[in-house]
Amino acid sequence: MVDGGAYEKSLLDLGALGELARLAARDTPLPPTPALSFTNPETRESIQVLGPHWALDHQATTRRALAPLSEDNEYVDVVIALLPDGTLQRIRVIQSTFATGSGSPTYTDEPDVRPVTEADVERLDFSMVRSVEPPVENYEDWGMNEKLGFWGTRRGRDVVGSALVHRSRGAGLAHVLNSVRSGTLAALPKPVRLHDVPASMRPLGDPKGSESVKMQRKVSLGRAFSLLGSRALVAIGVWMALGLLILASNNVGDDPAFAEGSYTDVAWSLVCTLILGFLIDVFIGIGKGQTFVVGALVGIALFLYVAVYRAGLWDEFVGPTPATPTPMDLSMFWVAPIAGLVGYLLSSLLVNRHQVHG
Incomplete structure (x- = not known):
């Protein structure tokens, strides 16, 4: 040695x-x-x-x-x-x-x-x-x-x-x-042949394109479905937590705390986010989950500004209690997940810029 x-x-x-x-x-x-x-x-x-x-x-x-x-x-x-x-x-x-x-x-x-x-x-x-x-x-x-x-x-x-x-x-x-x-050949490399790059390079959309890329497409599609499943579990958890909050709040006291249709507003917002996120993963590429969280936090802040401050609920909270309190309207809840989706889309475009570049 x-x-x-x-x-x-x-x-x-x-x-x-x-x-x-x-x-x-x-x-x-x-x-x-x-x-x-x-x-x-x-x-x-x-x-x-x-x-x-x-x-x-x-x-x-x-x-x-x-x-x-x-x-x-x-x-x-x-x-x-x-x-x-x-x-x-x-x-x-x-x-x-x-x-x-x-x-x-x-x-x-x-x-x-x-x-x-x-x-x-x-x-x-x-x-x-x-x-x-x-x-x-x-x-x-x-x-x-x-x-x-x-x-x-x-x-x-x-x-x-x-x-x-x-x-x-x-x-x-x-x-x-x-x-x-x-003149001893044993210690010398074999005759040097530089890489022979294939002459018939084809677009990957060509039926005769790279088999390895076809395999990679399958792998990436599988990852997109796997992410869809895990995100669906999170979305169900969020919907159930908010649903219980809405149910409990609307059944305490004489006046409902949340407007009618709040369950539906939350549900369709989460479903649309799941579908759009899956489409981003398939057609652009998988991005960074942290950017969705950051975007969603910004969206939550915007939603609370519209649903609480602009709607007058903040004045009711800090001022005299009205005879008939205004219920919180969740029709703008979609702003939170969509803002998260925008952040995720930007990260997907950045991470997969070589792919989108073509």
């Missing part, structure tokens, strides 16, 4: 590694790879990122974010390469695709080439971790309405499962440079 303490105390000698790189490029019997390139799936144009080189390391990852009506893919390739003049370069190519339920999918790419840094060199002192694409149902829940999948090959101290395999800083790079110099 490699001594991590000794590794941390070691010094990275970039000068010695640079000299070894020049010797490897000069002495190697291996012919360089002619070019490093990828294909734009929209134009079918071949884009060259690097000329002749020897690949020393290749990390390739895929990140896929799924929402009910969108799929966002990011393909990342990171290559450490030795050039014929003995310089060391880090190449990173990011290719992204974004598809929605309507409209044409979009594609972008971001190639970047720069000299290696100390961090790049030290990554080669750690083992490579490989992972395969998990089933969609095992993707990680991300946000309120996204599922995220991540897989590929990575290495480095910040990668879970990547172990330190060299005793001193830079020993990993020195090892592969010596392999190039001696």
Whole structure:
């Protein structure tokens, strides 16, 4: 087992590694790879990122974010390469695709080439971790309405499962440079093939669209029904509590405390809120429940202002008791849950902005 303490105390000698790189490029019997390139799936144009080189390391990852009506893919390739003049370069190519339920999918790419840094060199002192694409149902829940999948090959101290395999800083790079110099292929990566992004990207509404997104739609619809059920239980509890309050208040004394029809006003307000909330979850995406609570509190304040202060009940409460007290009118009760629903809608639009953006 490699001594991590000794590794941390070691010094990275970039000068010695640079000299070894020049010797490897000069002495190697291996012919360089002619070019490093990828294909734009929209134009079918071949884009060259690097000329002749020897690949020393290749990390390739895929990140896929799924929402009910969108799929966002990011393909990342990171290559450490030795050039014929003995310089060391880090190449990173990011290719992204974004598809929605309507409209044409979009594609972008971001190639970047720069000299290696100390961090790049030290990554080669750690083992490579490989992972395969998990089933969609095992993707990680991300946000309120996204599922995220991540897989590929990575290495480095910040990668879970990547172990330190060299005793001193830079020993990993020195090892592969010596392999190039001696013509030993075993320590070198296989011929680098950058991500081949599918050329036939289709809108998700296409019958031949992504099967994984279809699966995600089913998962999200199931979550929306589950939330509807739990919200219905809360709504029933609220209706029963208010119903008991109305019943008890109207049967104490000679004059009713609440206006006729109060049961119905509360019931239809809660039912409409449940239906509209479910429609938001299905067609926009699941938002944050806390925003509904905040909006509902604002709505309750507005409702009490209209039903108590504007209706004159406050004057009756603080002033002389009238011969016939005015019952409290709950016909404006809908303001409270609808205000909560507006807050929830805003959070849903924010959380699922990538989906709505398409």
